[in-house]
Amino acid sequence: MSLALIYSRALEGLTAQAVSVEVHLANGLPAFNLVGLPEAEVKESRERVRAAMAVAGFEFPARRITVNLAPADLPKSSSHFDLPIAVGILAASGQLAGADLTHFEFAGELGLTAGLRPVRGAIALARAATEAGRILILPAQSAPEAALYPGADVRAASSLQDICRFFTHKQPLPAAVAPSWFAPPEYPDLLDVRGQQQAKRALEIAAAGQHSLLLVGTPGTGKSMLAQRLPGLMPPMGIDQALETAAVRSLTRKGLDVSQFGLRPYRAPHHTASAPALVGGGSNPQPGEISLAHNGILFLDELPEFDRKVLEVLREPLESGEVNISRAAHAVTFPARFQLIAAMNPCPCGYLGHPKRACRCTPDQIARYKAKLSGPFLDRLDMAVDVPAVSDTTLMGAADGETSAAIALRVAAAHHRALTRQGKANAALNTREVDEYCQPEEAARELLHSALQRLNLSARSFHRVLKLARTIADLAQSDTISAAHVAEAIQYRRGLG
Known part of the structure; x- marks a missing residue:
């Protein structure tokens, strides 16, 4: 009997849990058994490993092979177990004589020609390996991504032969080098939007405090351009946010x-998107649009055209900044601290309040259209602003207002x-922190008291006004x-009912 014990990593949300890969060789009829809740893509590794070892010039043991992926109660998915299984078999069969595998982690998909293919979740793998004090060996295409994690010791390999030469002949594996940060792309300039000074001001406030914003206006007034x-x-x-997003x-x-x-993500899903597409899901849960927009922007155009049940699933993530996806086998938590920017028309035909075109909608149609957005959902938004039609003179005139660069300087200073x-953006303040950092002057307090009575603000709305x-x-x-600051904040809440 011979036994090889090495470590791989199984992704669970954004963390990577240690999985020991135990390879046991025994006498008896040749067999290759995988145990420990492997899913289909892990079970298929038997054929990939067998073919890769043969092509690489190694002997596949004609014995009873048992590969145990522990802990047994954690479902194992992803093809990145191919490499640790292959290395474990080679070590157990004595073909990696003298190799000390105790300080290494392995992840990689094997091709039939023994080449290594990239794997998903390289940054999470690098984080877990670094915290465990181990060296991570990855396919050459995945290694630069893993090297982005500070302090990670990542080695790049192109094939199974490279790894074997590293352990048996001491031929070094190159250390992975993280790519340098790239310059931000050229974003469209806010100066391109004619007029809409109030909407531009709201956009500046939203950027400075990372507040959610609803833009309401007739078609063609610049809502999508603003977003x-x-x-x-x-x-x-910052580096921590960049690593989370990556x-x-x-x-x-x-x-x-x-x-x-x-770079901050910008996600704009179509209004036909389902609830799992937004929040994530699947038998092996994957992040949805709100998690892909983590630390960035989620833009929902034509907001009332989204299914109401789809919008309702955003209520909890808007408050907590994370989404919990529960399945029968296990539960996963993904981060989802996104900034919601939404746009909608004032009525089904879109021309309610337009200075030149008449609205064809009945009051009942308008009421049903607005009722697609529930009160609890609107209460979780920070701001709403009208984006009216611009005049012909403004549209044909020279560009007005400020450039994005000038506004970004003020936003950066406020942030x-x-x-x-x-230590955080104003939109992320909790109730205790609002009481500590958002105390208004006496005149502003009196104005807030009056607004609470006249506008029937909820406790949540009250705190959002303060933020x-x-x-x-x-x-x-x-x-x-x-009082001037409070007065401006109140006017942005009036459009939310």
């Missing part, structure tokens, strides 16, 4: 484009004030929240 220019106003992400993208079928590392004061006012004060470089 597309928000990424150009946002402050840059880890989520790495788990998807498409994988991470390392050239996008450090820095918030981070210095409380908005705090952001407005930060943009004005004010340490205190004045």
Whole structure:
């Protein structure tokens, strides 16, 4: 009997749990058994490993082989178990004589020619290996992504032969080098949007405090243009946020484009998207649009055209910043602290309140259209602003307002004030932190009291007004929240009912 014990990693959300790969060789009829809740793609590794070892010039043991993936109660998916299984068989059969595998982690899919193919979740794997104090060996195509994690010791291999030469002949595996951060792309300029000064101001406030925003206006007034220019106003992400965002993208079928590392995501799903497409799901849960927009922007155009049940699933993530996906076998938690920007028409035909075109909708049709957005959902939004039709003179005139670069400087300064004061964006403040950091002046307090009575604001709306006012004060470089700041914040809540 011979036994090889090495470690791989199984992804569970954005974490990678240690999985020991135990290879046991015994006398008897030749067989290759995989145990430990392997899913279909893991079971198929038997044929890939067998073919890869033969092509690489190794002997596949003609004995009874048992590969145990422990812990047994964790479902194992992904083809990245191919490499640790192959290395375990080679070690157990004595073909890696003298190899010390105790300080290494392995992950990689094997091709039939013994070449290594990339795997998903490289950053999560690097994080887990680094925390365990181990060296991570990955396919050459996945290694640069894993090297983005600070302090990770990642080695790149192109084939199974490379790894065997590393352990038996001491031929070094090259250390993976993280790609350098790329310059941000050229975002569309806010100066391109004619008029709409109030909407531009709301967009600046939303960017500074990372508040959610609803744009309401007739077709062609610039709602989508405004939303597309928000990424150009946002402050840059820190390294921790960039790693979180990259880890989520790495788990998807498409994988991470390392050239996008450090850039805030901008997701704009079509209104036919299902609830699992937005929040994530599947038998082996995958992140949805709200998690892919983590630390970035989720733009929902034609908001009432989304199924009401789809919009309702956003209520909890908007509050908690994460989504819990529960299945019969296990549960997964994905981060989902996204900034929601939405756009809608004022009525089904879209021309209610238009200065030149008459609305054809009946009052009942308008009421049903607006009723597609529930009160609890609207109560979780921070701001709503009208985007009216612009005049012919404004449309044909020269560009007005400020450039995105000028506004981004103010946004960055306001965001820095918030981070210095409380360590997070104003929109992320909890109730206790609102009481600590968002105390208004006496005149502002009286105005808030009047607004509570006249507008019937809920407790949640009251706190959102305070957080908005705090952001407005930060943009004005004010340490205190004045009545003017509160008054401007209140007007952005009026459109939410």
